[in-house]
Amino acid sequence: MNLIxxxxxxxxxxxxxxxxxSQMKHVTQVLRKADGERIRVGVVNGNIGDAxxxxxSGLVNIVHLDALPPKSLPLTLVLALPRPNMLKRTLTNxxxxxxxxxxxxxxxxxxxxxxxxxxxxxxxxxxxxxxxLEQAKDTVIPTITFCPRFKPFVEDIFPxxxxxxxxxxxxxxxxxxxxxxxxxxxxxxxxxxxxxxxxYEVGKWQEAGVETVQMGDRILKVETAVPVLLSRLYxx
Numbered sequence: 001m002n003l004i005x006x007x008x009x010x011x012x013x014x015x016x017x018x019x020x021x022s023q024m025k026h027v028t029q030v031l032r033k034a035d036g037e038r039i040r041v042g043v044v045n046g047n048i049g050d051a052x053x054x055x056x057s058g059l060v061n062i063v064h065l066d067a068l069p070p071k072s073l074p075l076t077l078v079l080a081l082p083r084p085n086m087l088k089r090t091l092t093n094x095x096x097x098x099x100x101x102x103x104x105x106x107x108x109x110x111x112x113x114x115x116x117x118x119x120x121x122x123x124x125x126x127x128x129x130x131x132x133l134e135q136a137k138d139t140v141i142p143t144i145t146f147c148p149r150f151k152p153f154v155e156d157i158f159p160x161x162x163x164x165x166x167x168x169x170x171x172x173x174x175x176x177x178x179x180x181x182x183x184x185x186x187x188x189x190x191x192x193x194x195x196x197x198x199x200y201e202v203g204k205w206q207e208a209g210v211e212t213v214q215m216g217d218r219i220l221k222v223e224t225a226v227p228v229l230l231s232r233l234y235x236x
Contacts, residue, residue: 002040034053082114115146167186176214
């Protein structure tokens, strides 16, 4: 945790926030901050700055919030819903890398039971997202949209995202060109399940105007493929 991210409900006064139990533990045991020392804080969807730690009260007193959060990636990520135990790591990585618009969709190779997982509960998703934000010293919460039906997403929602200036890319290991490097334009990247998109799904994506791209002969797990593709498309 490289940033203590403060929620609106933690605000006590305009300049004071009450730390949660987990934040107190991190500040005292990991950061080893003593009473009166400064810590780096950020306000959800707001600026970043410094605050004075008040150990007896468990409060932080804002000194200043004068730094903007880092720039987000100009990319919308469409992701076939991963296995629940992989979703946590994937969403945390996505958030840390600056993706602000994510669609989790269904695919023929996604188990329907995944959609019933408690991992998809709002409080769980929020925890994954906050972990990524605090890791990357960011404050802007990404929008995560669930689309449990493939065809309505591709036919009805996706066309509204594909404006003329946006490049649509489909990660697919077969009959695809090499993934571009260092894009200068916004893009939509669709990544399938570990078993890959079905032929029908690839056809629907191509009808929607996307280009199929690949990274070579190796087939990577989703949690690996996501950061590799993002860092290739938009190098730091």
